[in-house]
Amino acid sequence: MSDLCLSRAEIRELCRTPIRARQAAFLRQNGIRHYVDAHGWPVVLRSSVEAEQGAQSAPAWKSNKAA
DSSP states (O other): OTTTBOOHHHHHHHHTOSOHHHHHHHHHHTTOOOEEOTTSOEEOBHHHHSOOTTOOOOOOOOOOSOO
16 A cells, blocks of 8 residues: 555554454544554554645634724
Protein backbone atom coordinates (compact mmCIF):
# COMPACT_ATOMS: atom_id res chain seq x y z
CA MET A 1 0.00 0.00 0.00
CA SER A 2 3.14 2.17 -0.13
CA ASP A 3 2.61 5.86 0.53
CA LEU A 4 -1.18 5.86 0.69
CA CYS A 5 -1.52 4.11 4.07
CA LEU A 6 0.53 3.83 7.23
CA SER A 7 2.41 0.55 7.59
CA ARG A 8 1.55 -1.85 10.41
CA ALA A 9 4.77 -0.79 12.17
CA GLU A 10 3.76 2.87 11.92
CA ILE A 11 0.30 2.13 13.30
CA ARG A 12 1.88 0.09 16.12
CA GLU A 13 4.15 3.05 16.92
CA LEU A 14 1.26 5.54 16.78
CA CYS A 15 -0.99 3.45 19.04
CA ARG A 16 1.82 2.10 21.26
CA THR A 17 0.42 -1.42 21.12
CA PRO A 18 0.84 -4.42 18.76
CA ILE A 19 -2.67 -5.74 19.51
CA ARG A 20 -5.07 -4.90 16.69
CA ALA A 21 -8.19 -4.58 18.88
CA ARG A 22 -6.40 -2.05 21.09
CA GLN A 23 -5.12 -0.22 18.02
CA ALA A 24 -8.67 0.11 16.70
CA ALA A 25 -9.87 1.30 20.13
CA PHE A 26 -7.07 3.90 20.29
CA LEU A 27 -7.91 5.19 16.82
CA ARG A 28 -11.64 5.44 17.68
CA GLN A 29 -10.99 7.21 20.99
CA ASN A 30 -8.71 9.76 19.35
CA GLY A 31 -10.94 10.42 16.35
CA ILE A 32 -8.46 9.14 13.77
CA ARG A 33 -10.31 7.97 10.67
CA HIS A 34 -9.55 4.37 9.78
CA TYR A 35 -11.11 1.17 8.50
CA VAL A 36 -10.56 -2.49 9.27
CA ASP A 37 -9.28 -4.70 6.45
CA ALA A 38 -10.40 -8.26 5.65
CA HIS A 39 -7.82 -9.67 8.09
CA GLY A 40 -9.02 -7.54 11.00
CA TRP A 41 -6.14 -5.01 11.01
CA PRO A 42 -6.86 -1.29 11.20
CA VAL A 43 -5.81 0.69 8.13
CA VAL A 44 -5.08 4.41 8.44
CA LEU A 45 -4.70 6.70 5.46
CA ARG A 46 -1.62 8.87 5.70
CA SER A 47 -3.73 11.97 5.05
CA SER A 48 -5.70 11.24 8.24
CA VAL A 49 -2.69 11.82 10.50
CA GLU A 50 -0.46 14.23 8.60
CA ALA A 51 -1.10 17.96 8.69
CA GLU A 52 -2.31 19.42 5.44
CA GLN A 53 0.23 21.59 3.65
CA GLY A 54 -2.10 24.52 2.98
CA ALA A 55 -4.01 24.36 6.26
CA GLN A 56 -4.32 27.63 8.14
CA SER A 57 -4.74 27.99 11.86
CA ALA A 58 -8.03 29.25 13.24
CA PRO A 59 -8.28 33.04 13.46
CA ALA A 60 -7.60 34.62 16.84
CA TRP A 61 -10.63 34.87 19.10
CA LYS A 62 -12.34 38.23 19.05
CA SER A 63 -15.20 39.30 21.27
CA ASN A 64 -18.53 40.19 19.67
CA LYS A 65 -19.27 42.57 22.49
CA ALA A 66 -19.32 46.24 21.49
CA ALA A 67 -16.55 48.20 23.20
